[in-house]
Amino acid sequence: MTAPVRPRLNMIAGPLLGEFLLGMSVAMGGLWLASHTSDAAAGAFGLVNQILETLLVVFRVLAIGLGVVVTQYLGGQQHASARRAALLALGASTWAGALVVCIVVAGNDLVLDWLNAPDQIVVLAAPYLQWFAPALMLEAYNLSMASVLRAHLHSRDSLKVMIVMHSSHLLLAALLMRDWGEWDGMGLEGYAIAMLISRALGLVMHLWFWRIRMQLVPRWQDWWAASWKDLAPVLRVGLPGAGVEVAYRGAFMVSLAATARLGVTALATHSYTLQLLKYVLLTSMAIGWACEIMVGRLVGAGDLRVANGLVRKAVRNGLLASGSLALLAALGAPWLMRIFTKDPAVIHAAQTLLWLSLLLESGRVFNLILNGALRATGDALYPAASSVASLVLVLGVGSFWLGRLFGLPGIWMAYAIDEWIRGLLLLARWLWRGWLPNARDSRRRLRAGE
Template structure:
């Protein structure tokens, strides 16, 4: 088993890792866009309601996403260092930990969904619709927690295609379920937003079961469940928290700042909320390449750091950055050129189309800055430098993104255009600071496995 894993690591390339991740994330995005597109044929207000609920779900996912982040980095570094035993222990601990977190957060969303939506300043006419969606999808948030963890383990071992195939199946089931339950096809009841929520929850649940089977077949010899009974996994939890909590802090800061911005946008009216949802869904495709390249680079850099091949890790990040910037910018430019035709797919509301078109033009400036954060930050985390992105992120997201959104969007009356200007400033500032940090190469001394591996080698030699 170990020899096969060693051979597999040496065969890993950015392209081999990235293209399945690209397809997987594309399918995840298509799942969300399918919900939006199919709901847009049902009711524009329903789109706004689901958009706000998903904003809340993004924050909740970060709460247990920190375990998945730590899992990816720790397993990659330990496999790179040929410390397979510890990698397997981390996999088991991460699964159990995220299930516990997931159940707790699912309960909070189900019981206190209305209070959370009220805190978001959601218009009253959207409340009942948003609450139904949040209680169903949020009530099964633990499934998403487990799905993320299993996917992280599989991809860290290099099996990115497996995660892609599972996501493809989830997409097919989700779209079919939407069609049947939104519009009442084949004699089923027309449930609208409730149908979308049920379809989303079911497809994720089925995907989780299948991915667990895949994981068991791929690395079953590396998942020693029995050791959890033998001792409390203090060391593994410590390592997960050392990476996961700072990493989650950066994600949590971003998502909560976006919730505050959503609160600002909500004061601009339902049309502004709906426009933002459409624009964000379209923008996802522009930075899709950077996300995929960032995740693939994270896995590669983690393996290289575990093997102490620091120079290769340094160059790998910079090459990935320029690729991600180039492709995402080109994609954003293409969307800007065909902005009206794309928006017409979602809505025929002239006000939404006009405002959304301006936002898509501004996205051409936004995307290169976002590529810095999606690729360089992932590389810093993979190398063990997890605190610096949090410090800079909190300062920039709140000091620039939120502050300028309010000042330009509400105080100066620029609306969503002011919000987009704030996003551009935030992404570019953080991105340039992250690149400067990477070039200092301070991360070379921050590996999470170096000390453990040295101790293990001394023990073996003794």
């Protein structure tokens, strides 16, 4: 019998929090640089970021599945299988990255059209999006390789990579986007070029840490090989989670189109507020990812009672953290929004949205933590199946109609209602232990060497 894994949630969550903080800060810095050009540039920056978030779902299929599969293998002491799954990340990322690059190159005008982007936004967003194509290929490798590092509990090494990668991105973006003397600056395109250079640096660092921490040195063929047999356990976990992501991003894009209909000011307000809220959800995101890693290991070790207690504690901590941060953001809105804009109409509208976000962020905690925990037990289908109706009817259709009736506050109400519906369904699943049969099945498959 494998010895139980002792959960040390904070040791994993701390570095993850640092990673997320860095990533959010780069995006915040990019938005700040864009906002000093014009509100239209800020709107274009926010719109393109949302498009990229949707496309990155393809990479998250791999990152989600690989993370869970590798943690379960390691928890069950199946190190050879964990090694094979880690190397699989490279070949699968190559093909996933190529797919996303083709979509960006061929379809950006169509996507911007579908989103009802105003003409002054399209002029800025279309070339900006094209510049991201090569950087996205490297992003696929970095996401998958970071997932493998964390699964081996090398979260501090992953944090080191992110510090260098994101710091270089922000520094280069500041140099390339703004004018310096006779240099006119590249505007939004400078942010994309800075991302390409920083992701190349991140890939080099990930390869180094793979070699010194896990003794993994990829061969040339590992960058292309991706057999369906090896991918099966990864996709079994990753595809349902990706299905939720696709449905969420699709519904969210509907809400974004509804926002774009309200004009450039509304789109800029939407971008500023969402960027600020990313800092609110950082703690819950870090707790959720750490929880998923530990639950995967505990399931592999067969210690389901400890996994249950760990998840309950994680949800409690997440509610306290997100509730407190959302309240501080709402109270500080008149000053925080001045980082981006001096327009009193934008500041007032953002303040209203941030007060509504107290409800939004407390509901989001359940989704951020319980989704990953259920997935780590092998219960990947329930979170996907239970979410579809709310995503389509509340987030998608609801934001469209509530946006027409109440403007941006109506869209925010749809966001909050959707998060609470999905979150409560996941909470019920965990508390009533509907995940237990799946956890036992996962454990049996591991012991059978599947």
